[in-house]
Amino acid sequence: MSSAIPVLVGGAAGNPGAGLIATLGAFTSRYGIGRPYLSRGLQLAVVAAALAGAVALGAWASAIAWLGVLTVSAVAVTAVWLCNALAVGPPGAYVFVVACAAGIGVSASHLLPWQIALLVLAGGAVAWTLQMLGATTGFRRPERAAVTTAATAVAGFIEAIGTSAQDDARRRAAVALHAAWKTLVHQQPVAAPPRSVLHRLHAANHAVHVVFADAMAAAAAGVPPEPGSAELVRRLGALDVAPESVAARDADRLPPTRPPTSSLLRQALLPGSHTRRVMVRVAIGVPLAGAAAVALGVDRAYWAMATAVLVLHQGTHLSGTLRRGAERLLGTWIGLGLAAVIIVVHPRGVLLALVLALLQFAIEMLVTRNYTLASMFITATALTIASGTRDLSAAEAGHLLLARGVDTLIGCAVGLAVYLLLADRQEADRLVDALARTHSAADAAADHLDRREATSLAARTARRDLQRATLDLLDAYEAARHGQRDQRASAAQLLPEVMAAEQRSYRTIAALWAVDAAPRRR
Template identity: 60%
Template sequence: MSPSRWPLAVRAATSTAVPVVIGSAVGNVGAGLIATLGAFTARFGGDRPYLNRGIQLATVSVALASAVTMGSWSARVEWLGIAVVSVVAVAAVWLCNALAVGPPGAYVFALACAAGVGVSASGLAPWQLGLLVLGGGAVAWLIQMSGALRGRRRPERVAVSAAGTAVAEYVDAVGSAREVVARHRAATALHAAWNILITFQPTTDDTLQGLRAATHALHVLFADAMSAVAVGDGPPTGTADTARRIAELTVDPATVSARDTARVPLGRASTGTLLRRALRPGSHVRHVMVRVAIAAPLAGATAVLLGIGHAYWAIAAAVLILHQGADRSRTLRRGADRLVGTWVGLILAAGILWLHPQGWWLAVILAVLQLTIEMLVVRHYGLASVFITAAALTIATGSHRVDVVDLLLARGSDTLIGCAVGVAVFLVVSRFQEADRLVDSVAAVVDAVGATMPHLADDTGTLAARTARRDLQLAVIDLRDALDASTAGSDEPMRPAAVAAEQLAYRTVAACWESDVHLAGPPVGRDDALAFAGRLHDLAAALRTRATAPAVEGAPEFMAADVGALTAALRR
């Protein structure tokens, strides 16, 4: 277990315990347990800068309260409840995945809506339930934001440190079997750090400017290392150590490259653009939405037709399997972990329900369960599922006695149905969706390289040039995700072409940085760049329509080998 998860785990546990303590103190433990649904707020935004985190957590808290309210309102008609929970799940997948909200993601909102159906039996009006959840969210907001007292810029420092470590590990891995994976991790960490330093920053100060300078220098080191690898020289000795020391802020970033603070920093695309991109045909987010849109109502309907009284929990289990958009092996593993973990967790839950703790004891038990979940969930999800099940059942029934055997049988059955439906839908639907994912990802990278070429012949420092470079970087990160998800089958012939396209993309990114930072001069003439860009766009169009790939001639010298490898792989 990583020590860095302790602060998040303690905050999540405290956020769960406080509403129960307050509810017990006023003589209404049931209301306190309902309010703990708002404690899910504390599980978001752990890596965000504090000002941005405050906005995100407030939004999450309102969304959770709204989901519970909608679930409670729809509970009067069983099929309406299934429809509402399913719609909330699909919408949450769209918003959370498109905007990279981060873990625990869309599942929590589907779970909150499903819980709203369950807690409707409390006799409270839907708006009253929503207010209780909003109160729990307010408690979680205060606790999660309390970390600012330790250091307002601590999340930014952590992000820069992670980026520096990733760049150093890439440099150390050059020439080894770990090189490609390490390069992807470095690119992802640098992109994440830049988002934290630019996109998620409503204000700026000298400390932030220093961290931006450090991250800029790390980008330059990363690009220089890739350029050195491309020509066969390899990174200079001491590059990895320099990356680590810059990330630790013990070396002036200007010794590598001075950042132009007058230049308007470029963050990620706008929220509207990201949401529209997620809905485009071929988008992976759209694929995940389709899977959830099929699995959620199917799981609920199956539970109803089999006479199980908690159809909404089957929906939640199906959404859990699918919402992250993982590949086949991870989806199957997640399904197995959830199923086995739930059944084992029912034994622990039976003991807690038999004891029927109240007051402080109930708060302590829930806090311990939540703490354990947060410490285990990243590395040992199957084991964490044991405690997730126990916590969920304790929250749902902690205020009153229940028939333990009947409850556990129902919970085990709806989890089995939800997991089975989720896995089945993935296996059937993804067979058609994933067949073209790698081809489309290669086409997107080739298109992005083509969009970048005219800027390489002109000025790579303009806003348009940096936007093209950013989009190319994102396209190659998506390509690596598609490569990791591909398995033997229809994708297999495309893997060599995908690897070649990835290499071409990183070579182009490195050339942009070299021209921008080192003022090396345009590596290609304007007319040649425009002609070559047109050929790349034609190649991308041919890939998307599954037509014969046209010849790509006239590649600049610095990328000729990579273009040759790509076209040769496509011919094979």
């Protein structure tokens, strides 16, 4: 819908090219999924403005090839920094780079950069409106979904106790509970009134945490969990059981606060930060991809740069990076055939809007399930927008398709080469550092436990920080386990210590929850 509406409006106004430029603002709808609506509205407004600015920058820099390469590279590094440090969520930095690169392409419209920015902002406004429509029928639906997901994951852990799936189920439950807590606390721009749905969800999530802590304690002791606790948790998540029947929550006490934005941005730049590692890879890989494309005479170097960002920006381990590059390359080359068919048909007006809407729908349905097929539709979408207002000759169409295929090959090759050259050295100490941070967080939390003091803001902040450090430790271990040879050897050597640190963390967290909830247990 966010893609189709600008095309229809542009066609009705007699300027289909302007409508296609405005579809770049439809990328706004890719963000904010699962966030509470107030938080989502704020985030989407910032995203729409940032996309408009990125496109305008690309249009401004389009006249000089080297300036375009530098501009896209600067946008890429900045977007990786902001998106990773502030946990913007998928699709992350990649879309902003695509928008900047597209600005170089749409400069052929001969519109001024500020005019292009306004068109993109108008498309972003359409996407914002459509994304926020759900608030009219279920304002707290995202919070309900987060609590339900967490409760389901905890129930799965309880049912897995004593089986080989216990550890994996516990990690999934911990991640889901942490995500629900962020949704209920960190992503709430304003306080909710007493006795609101949000307060009931807070109480339910608190009760689910208490049951999770009890189950972890039972698992550590080698005894089965309380009978019926899995079903109890599911009913808590559905608000079918009063949370006070498990443990009352003090609604007046302040939750641990989210670190200030400035602090998060500074932390992301510190030595040892994973965001900083990714920024360095992007800062090297993106301009190299652009320079290579320009040197080889490819006239759309920005496609190579966008592909390099796609390969590098998520900061995944070696196996994931190689897989993403291969999926992107294969999907793009398959998508060139679909794009060729669309270019030959050359849809206009309502048919063009319908084609773009169907392509975007296919992308959304496939992007998390089968990225190769999603890349096929992404390629077809990009080329449909690029050629939507022009009748291309067979030679021009062939050149456009070949350029897209070659640029993707260059971007994947450069991105993977940069990763292979940098990642092993960059991440040599990542797992050791994560272990040290986890031990430090566990010591801080244990100090509160030794004093039987778990209800203060400092104690609950220490508990939260320990949970976060433990999740980061597991991420670092997975990265090493799927990394290059030296990393895999380090992961195998440190596995016993990682498991011991994880077990200590969860025992400490469970004990703190038990002390916290004891005075209010029912």
